[in-house]
Amino acid sequence: MQKLLIKGKKELSGTILISGSKNASLPILAASLLAKEVKLHNVPLVKDIFTMLELLKFIGVKIKIKNNKRSIILKNNKKIKTLAPYKLVKTMRAGVLVLGPLLTKYGKAKVSLPGGCAIGTRPVDLHLFALKQLGAKIKIKDGYISAEAPNGLVGANIKFPSISVGATENALLAAFNAKGNTILSNCAIEPEILDLISFLKKLGSKIKISGRKIKISGKMSSIKNINHKIIFDRIEAGTYLIAGSLLSKKIVIKQINPKVLKYEIKILKKMGVKISIFKNSIFISKSKKLKKIYLTTKPFPGFPTDLQAQFMVLMTQANGISKIKENIFENRFMHVPELRRMGAKIKIKNKTAFIFGPSKLNGAEVMATDLRASVSLVLAGLIANNRTVVNRIYHLDRGYESLEKKLKKCKAEIKRI
Numbered sequence: 001m002q003k004l005l006i007k008g009k010k011e012l013s014g015t016i017l018i019s020g021s022k023n024a025s026l027p028i029l030a031a032s033l034l035a036k037e038v039k040l041h042n043v044p045l046v047k048d049i050f051t052m053l054e055l056l057k058f059i060g061v062k063i064k065i066k067n068n069k070r071s072i073i074l075k076n077n078k079k080i081k082t083l084a085p086y087k088l089v090k091t092m093r094a095g096v097l098v099l100g101p102l103l104t105k106y107g108k109a110k111v112s113l114p115g116g117c118a119i120g121t122r123p124v125d126l127h128l129f130a131l132k133q134l135g136a137k138i139k140i141k142d143g144y145i146s147a148e149a150p151n152g153l154v155g156a157n158i159k160f161p162s163i164s165v166g167a168t169e170n171a172l173l174a175a176f177n178a179k180g181n182t183i184l185s186n187c188a189i190e191p192e193i194l195d196l197i198s199f200l201k202k203l204g205s206k207i208k209i210s211g212r213k214i215k216i217s218g219k220m221s222s223i224k225n226i227n228h229k230i231i232f233d234r235i236e237a238g239t240y241l242i243a244g245s246l247l248s249k250k251i252v253i254k255q256i257n258p259k260v261l262k263y264e265i266k267i268l269k270k271m272g273v274k275i276s277i278f279k280n281s282i283f284i285s286k287s288k289k290l291k292k293i294y295l296t297t298k299p300f301p302g303f304p305t306d307l308q309a310q311f312m313v314l315m316t317q318a319n320g321i322s323k324i325k326e327n328i329f330e331n332r333f334m335h336v337p338e339l340r341r342m343g344a345k346i347k348i349k350n351k352t353a354f355i356f357g358p359s360k361l362n363g364a365e366v367m368a369t370d371l372r373a374s375v376s377l378v379l380a381g382l383i384a385n386n387r388t389v390v391n392r393i394y395h396l397d398r399g400y401e402s403l404e405k406k407l408k409k410c411k412a413e414i415k416r417i
């Protein structure tokens with residue numbers, strides 16, 4: 001099994017190019033089932049994307065990848081399977097996103113229940129709630145969701161009882177070909193969802209957003225030659241901004257839109273990090289004294305749960321007691337015991353972590369437990385004394401493209417063995 005070896009305390013300097021967003025690419029790849037032919041650009045070539053491509057291939061989509069350009073061409077066959085098997089959905093929950101497009105286009109779909117995962121139970125009840133309101137008949141049997149709408153889906157007014165990124169995406173995808181209009185309320189409005197909407201518009205859908213309300217007029221499209229460039233990965237950018245805040249003489253983060261990172265930039269400035277914003281880049285350098293902060297994870301435009309673990313590492317270096325409340329997932333502090341083994345002083349009470357800083361971190365052998373927890377251990381290793389070994393980095397490979405290459409380019413001592 002591969003590991004990362006990190007020799008800490010190296011000052012970082014250089015340029016980091018941010019990849020395309022994994023979380024935008026996944027629903028857009030699922031949405032490509034709705035088109036005849038699609039060319040996607042700026043797709044990050046990470047494990048989760050390959051898993052989604054494998055699933056689409058299984059369904060019957062023809063796929064060509066141009067590695068150097070991060071481009072993927074997807075062509076829909078006439079012969080397709082409306083099935084997403086367990087083996088392809090169990091490793092990546094986003095596989096459930098093919099449910100909406102298959103159901104709306106072919107009137108039926110059988111998709112494996114994704115099950116729980118390390119960070120929480122992560123049910124799909126909200127996805128199914130929306131599909132049922134659009135007229136789908138749904139049965140759960142033998143670990144599979146079987147959905148049917150032989151006469152097609154019908155537009156509806158749907159108010160989500162709580163905000164979910166995946167459920168909003170599945171509902172949007174299903175409403176794409178429903179008869180009449182659909183109004184979704186209490187939606188997630190993450191930038192990745194806005195990217196999916198801009199893709200669906202290219203496919204011919206009429207979509208209007210106002211606050212957390214989205215109106216869709218469904219219509220199957222026959223438009224060919226659709227080109228779409230995936231937005232940048234704001235979580236990857238946020239991760240490197242934190243690396244820069246901890247260790248950089250001067251790091252330039254490029255290929256981004258700083259407006260999307262408004263909240264993260266505000267937090268970093270509040271903590272005392274030196275940061276200069278340009279149109280498509282950010283310059284960041286370490287500050288001598290970091291201030292404590294209190295954060296609560298919330299749906300966008302709030303503080304993202306996907307940056308909670310990384311910000312916690314930054315908090316270990318701030319003066320005073322910082323706090324993070326995790327409001328989205330029930331079990332997303334698994335990095336804490338590992339950070340403690342490296343010398344971090346962190347206490348957890350209910351949903352809140354109290355981080356006592358600043359504390360000196362020491363290199364250790366640690367275990368990655370999920371995608372974002374893994375990268376927080378890499379950040380901790382970069383600031384720790386001596387050598388850190390991060391095990392189980394397959395979690396990291398699910399979502400970070402060329403992590404060690406990007407860090408090495410900025411003079412970090414990191415290698416994969």
Ligand code: UD1
Pocket residue numbers: 022023024026093094120121122123124125126127128163164165166167188192305306328329330
């Ligand atoms: C997406 C992101 C993930 C991010 C999360 C929250 C992708 C591929 N993944 O995951 O990186 O951490 O948003 O920003 O884009 N819930 C239910 N029932 C449902 C669906 C969700 O109770 O049917 C709950 C979840 O358990 C969780 C909360 O709603 O507590 C938010 O989850 P959701 O927004 O759906 O996350 P994902 O789409 O799975």
